[in-house]
Amino acid sequence: MQNLLIFISRYGVFLTFLFLQTICLTLIVKYNNSQRAIFINSSNLATGWMVNKTDQIYGFFNIRTVADSLSYDNARLRTALEKSYVKPLTTSEEITSATEDSEYNYMPARVINNSVQLWDNKITLNKGQRDGVERGMGVINERGIVGIIVNTSDRFSQAYSVLNTQVRVSVSHEKSGQFGTLVYQRVDPRYMTLVDLPKYAEVSIGDTIVTNRFSSVFPDGVVVGTIADYAVEDGTNFYNIKVRLSHDMGRLDYVYIIDYINKKEQLELEGENDE
Amino acid sequence: MNELKLRDIVRLLLFILIQVLILKRIVISAPFLNLIHVFLFPLALLLMPFGLSRMTGLFIAFFAGLILDFFYDSPGVIAASSVLLMYMRAFILKWLEPRGGYIVQSKPALGILGRRWVISYTSIGMGVFLVAYFSLEAFSPVYIISILAKSIMSFLTSMVFVLFYMFVLYSGGRNA
Incomplete structure (x- = not known):
């Protein structure tokens, strides 16, 4: 008891200070809208991070549950998309029921925040970890590619838009099958740049550019856009191609988040080879 | 003992009134900084007697800040800064302590401590208050540039009022 009194008398001022500041901060967070929003948002980021980490640990056990939780819509889409199946030697009746062979799951989501005017644009979607969204999943809509998930909280996820200098998408020239990398060069949100496409590929204006599966993010053959202009870069063996995106990134609404089921396995295998 | 005198309380209430009735209406709009507030009220806290128990000081600051917060419609922000x-304040006073220490019972006094001391003391005090205020107003380190810009602009305008008060109206030190 005496020790307690000594302690209080020694640190009383500091404790009072802390006490009053706590009251003030509580008031601030409780009664000021903008501060409350920032507080909730930041704590969401923190909790999101923690949940994310735990989720990685539980992820292995959860795969089946997550797969189950993917909605009726996914099932319908999977059925509709022939590309989603391991093809050979099955009749069409078998395909409809052979869901265990499915490689990609599609999850419908809505865009709730989007930008196109920045250098590094981001998109917020209304599906989060609760719905099975994980970092690294691809996002497309019915007309083309949209972005890649980089951050998830419980109910929301944030994706790098393809209009982001951090994003590099592996794509192919549909006619020749040659591949290159699609990057955003900040100038005009309607266009992206395709680099590293070897110059012996025969390209012409209007050719279609599609995704390939090297990135393990997007499925094969999702349309990206068409060639608007091209030139061989000086002193290299590669084209520098201006690609007109197939859709207006500023008008996103419904999108699909793509879960490539075998991604982990593929990346692990590729990682092993690197060693 | 250095007790709270009536004039300290009166001054505090007067400053609160000036703050909410007059200074609150002075809003200078500059590009990119939507609101710059002019603050005189922290000076009343700085001018509290030196020997005032720190505990009492904290509570006075808290309640005075809360009153202002109700007028500024920002519960907790000014109170926390105050x-x-x-x-x-105790650390500032210690840091600025003249050789030989403060004369017991003296309050921050112009005549005894000198012009330079008064300017340093009020500047540091106002600086602490304004940075705290604008940080809590923005509430995120993301806005650091705007916080600093607002604090500096607000500091410059507020100090005009503070120094005017200290050098023209405040007589406490000379006859202490």
Whole structure:
């Protein structure tokens, strides 16, 4: 008891200070809208991070549950998309029921925040970890590619838009099958740049550019856009191609988040080879 | 003992009134900084008697800040800044302590401590308060540039009022 009194008398001022500041901060967070929003948002980021980490640990056990939780819509889409199946030697009746062979799951989501005017644009979607969204999943809509998930909280996820200098998408020239990398060069949100496409590929204006599966993010053959202009870069063996995106990134609404089921396995295998 | 005198309380209430009735209406709009507030009220806290118990000081600052917060419609923001200022005041005083220490019973006094001392003391005090205030107003380190810009602009305008008060109206030190 005496020790307690000594302690209080020694640190009383500091404790009072802390006490009053706590009251003030509580008031601030409780009664000021903008501060409350920032507080909730930041704590969401923190909790999101923690949940994310735990989720990685539980992820292995959860795969089946997550797969189950993917909605009726996914099932319908999977059925509709022939590309989603391991093809050979099955009749069409078998395909409809052979869901265990499915490689990609599609999850419908809505865009709730989007930008196109920045250098590094981001998109917020209304599906989060609760719905099975994980970092690294691809996002497309019915007309083309949209972005890649980089951050998830419980109910929301944030994706790098393809209009982001951090994003590099592996794509192919549909006619020749040659591949290159699609990057955003900040100038005009309607266009992206395709680099590293070897110059012996025969390209012409209007050719279609599609995704390939090297990135393990997007499925094969999702349309990206068409060639608007091209030139061989000086002193290299590669084209520098201006690609007109197939859709207006500023008008996103419904999108699909793509879960490539075998991604982990593929990346692990590729990682092993690197060693 | 250095007790709270009536004039300290009166001054505090007067400053609160000036703050909410007059200074609150002075809003200078500059590009990119939507609101710059002019603050005189922290000076009343700085001018509290030196020997005032720190505990009492903290509570005075808290309640005075809360009153202002009700007028500014920002519950907790000014109170938190005031409490911080009051807490830091002891360290500022210690840091600026003249050789030989403060004369017991003296309050921050122009005549005894000198012009330079008054300017340093009020500047540091106002600086602490304004940075705290604008940080809590923005509430995220993301806005650091705007916080600093607002604090500096607000500091410059507020100090005009503070120094005017200290050098023209405040007589406490000369006859102490």
